[in-house]
Amino acid sequence: MVNPSDMVRDGQDQPSLDDIRRILARVIDPEIPVLSILDLGILRDVARTDIGGGRIGWRITLTPTFSGCPATDMIAQLVRMALYAADVTDFVLETSLAPPWTTDWITAEGREKLRAYGIAPPEAGPGDGPVPCPRCGSSDTRLLSEFGSTPCKALRQCGECLEPFDHFKCHGRSSGAFGMT
């Protein structure tokens, strides 16, 4: 959350695009409180543009991770609060569904933060390689359940240190088309 005394401005009245991005970079996913919305890749766009009613302002576009992610509404609320706290009121929030979010959009920094937090990050490959234990690094791990504590995670256990851990599921890359006729 942004503290008003913490405001990031370049000494001018109008915040710059970088200012806005810095404000948004402090909005943290409530379910994985080490990742910002930038790390997660769900902040899709920030633009200074016509925001309706003839007003020029910031159009901030977010995308949900999973359709039913319960954090989606809360994240939008946190974004609003962060902007208001920094005295930015001329903005609209938009949601885009296409292209659908994929774990490929989680940044390298975000993956490292996940690992340090004890969640195995999604693989960068095709998604069926080994999933190393985030605690001891062993690749001797097995799937306990396809679904973990949130829709985006699966539950695994390490064969080496025996610790169970969450694995951020590789998501969103396969979509074989059956085609409309």
Added chain:
Amino acid sequence: MIPRHLPPMEARHEYLLHLADNALVLGHRNSEWCGHGPELEQDIALTNLSLDLLGQARLLYQHAANGIGEGATEDTLAFLRDASDYRNLILLELPRGDWGLTILRQYLFSEFSLLQYQALQGSTDTQLAAIAAKAIPEVTYHRRWARDWVVRLGDGTEESHTRMESALATLQPHLGELFSPADFERTVTERGIGIDPSTLRSEWTLRVRQTLDEADLAVDLSSLATPSNHTGMDGKLGRHTEDLVRLLAEMQTLQRTYPGNEW
């Protein structure tokens, strides 16, 4: 006055409600297992899967509400329509039964839903196409999880096998409805918005047969009863079972008792 959005409505809206109602009703049925699953991991799995379905339903209701206008929102569509206004498949409203029935129904519907969403990615309704593309990775995952359990239970102990056979016998009469197009489906198919479900049947049958073979479960998928020649029930026309009435009574109780209440 509270808008109830009664039919007749535009075929496109009815189609969106059909898709949304399918996801909501199955999601709600599955969510009844929350806290009652056979083991913690599978309880969590099914709850998460329900959440995906509710998410898909929300996106579809929001899209339908934008088109319907007249004060419709995702909430009025979910909470203020009667059973006869619902357009979901009968298959999805049947009571959850035992764990085997819940899993088998999820599997059979996931196979169908995956093919349907894959086809809908090409819809001329770009928002529907986006919702479909968003749903595909989720449904792919549901299908994988449910398929694994169908095989494990079907090809499991004598007890689990018998229960799966009995679940299949309960669900089989309701599979024909998946593939018999309602008038609104024919209309949206002509307009490039939707997909005629009968075109998905052969691929679905192929995949399901393979899974059921692996699960050592025998069923006749070649002659499926259509709604009209079976029971007179037809979910797509709003002719539902008492089970849906009870489901909605529970789900809608708060908005029906305190209309417009928010917290």
